[in-house]
Amino acid sequence: MLIEYIDNELNGPDLGNLECDYVPLEWYEVDKKVLHKVSRHGLEVGIRNLAGRPLCDGDVLWRDQHRALLVEILPCACIALKPHTMLEIGKACYELGNRHAPLFMADGELLTPYDAPLYNVLGKYGFTVYVKTAKLKTLWGGYAGGHAHGHAHEHS
Known part of the structure; x- marks a missing residue:
């Protein structure tokens, strides 16, 4: 099945008694323009995401009467x-x-994907940090796949 336009969001339409199948995505895949995936039901x-916005948890990719x-x-594991x-x-x-760590917000917490060196540094700076499993859904600053700005320092 090829999907080019996202139907709409879960909170928008009433899915009633439709049988729901889910396409699992990692947090960093939501803004990719082209994906090939297998749904939970195979x-x-x-x-081909032509909508111009990242995919969101609960977006309806396709539906029919059934x-x-x-x-x-x-x-995923998060700090x-x-x-x-x-x-x-x-x-x-x-x-x-x-x-350049992606920053997410959920339930009053700041979240970023788990990275051991970052976890240790944040602890050294006096933050109370902990590891938890969460869905990274609400990105601060836009672009989820990395940063989209120019700058003069080098990445290591």
Whole structure:
């Protein structure tokens, strides 16, 4: 099955009694323009995302009178921290941004994909950090696949 346009979001239409199948995606795949995946029920799916926005957890990729195919963002290991002051938020955002770590927000927590050196550095800077499994769905700053700005320093 080839899908070129995203039907709409889960919260929009009433899926009623439709049989739902899910296409599992990693958090970093949501903004890819072309994907080849297999749904939970074994359906091979080609996705050409012409919508111009990242796929979201619960997006309806396709539906008919009996079935619906939806996006499911898979949970992954994350570094979580819950800043308590504006200064802590600023410091955390600075440290994560300086390392080009994607930053997500959920339930008052800042989340980034787990990376052992980053976890250790954040702990050294005095943040209360912990590892948890979560769906990385709400990206701060836009582009999920990396950063899309120019700058003068080198990546290591």
